[in-house]
Amino acid sequence: MLLHMALGRRFFATKKKLDLTGTVNLIAKAAAEASEGTRMRLQRRLFDDAQEVDPSDYEIGPATEYIPRDSALEYLPKQDHSDEISSILAFQSTNANLLKQEMQFLLPHPLERKFEPEPPIRFDFIRGRHHESLDFSGAYFLAFENDSEAAAYWIETRGSLLEGKTIDLRFVKFADVYKHMFTPILPYINGEVLSSRETLNELDPSFLKLRDGDIGRNKCAIIRGLPTKLTKAELIDELWEFKLHPNEDLAIQKIERRTKNGAIQTGRPSDWVIAFDNSLDPSRFAKRYHHRRFFPSKPDEICQVELL
Incomplete structure (x- = not known):
């Protein structure tokens, strides 16, 4: 009796699996037929009916008309x-x-x-x-x-x-x-x-x-807040890792602030214009020294650097 019941359950399970497999096959066949139909229609569109294709179908958008x-x-x-x-x-x-x-x-x-x-x-x-x-x-x-x-x-x-x-x-x-x-x-x-x-x-x-x-504005920087008595020669020595403009008179120039009477102000930090030989060094110079100490031995002197 138990053997007959087991065989019966196996029979119905197999039948259900076959029915499901058949359904999947029918779906796959229908999809293949639909795909074939689409392929044939596309072939006719591209080859048989090419003369009926409207070129405007392939335009992305209207051409831009610029004003002079x-x-x-x-x-x-x-x-x-x-x-x-x-x-x-x-x-x-x-x-x-x-x-x-x-x-x-x-x-x-x-x-x-x-x-x-x-x-x-x-x-x-x-x-x-x-x-x-x-x-x-x-x-x-x-x-x-x-x-x-x-x-x-x-x-x-x-x-x-x-x-x-x-x-x-x-x-x-x-x-x-x-x-x-x-x-x-x-x-x-x-x-x-x-x-x-x-x-x-x-x-x-x-x-x-x-x-x-011959000096581009993008090759220049301004540094403010350096020691009052700093000389051009001392400043040049500190800039050894940067490539300065070959004309030394133009490469380093001191900004002289004057009073209303035209006299040069004294006793204040010195400001300088530095002309480099390329356009990269001014930015590198600004990143190195802006809001930092130019001379490590003088912690109270913080300088500011601006691109000209």
């Missing part, structure tokens, strides 16, 4: 600008360490721009400084090749955020701000864009000698 940059002045909002249009844009900031790359990143992706993205918009990026003390003035200047290039940049970056705030770019006249852009301490400093302008020296030939410039 030399017509950018026509697109400036008239209510925001009157007669002050120029090739120089300025903005205010409390951060004295902004970099040119940050201004380049404000531009939208080329596919999202209104104006032609090529060739790239060229500009000099200049920290505003008081022309004698070289203290940061709180302003930055972007000098473009012409008014249209400045207008294109203004339009493309309008509403962009810089350090979490909407950047407020305004047009300024070069004659009004150039003394915050260049300094008699470095009369031969150049600018990639500005140095190509022959009209600059007409403003003040003794002040601007850009056409002979």
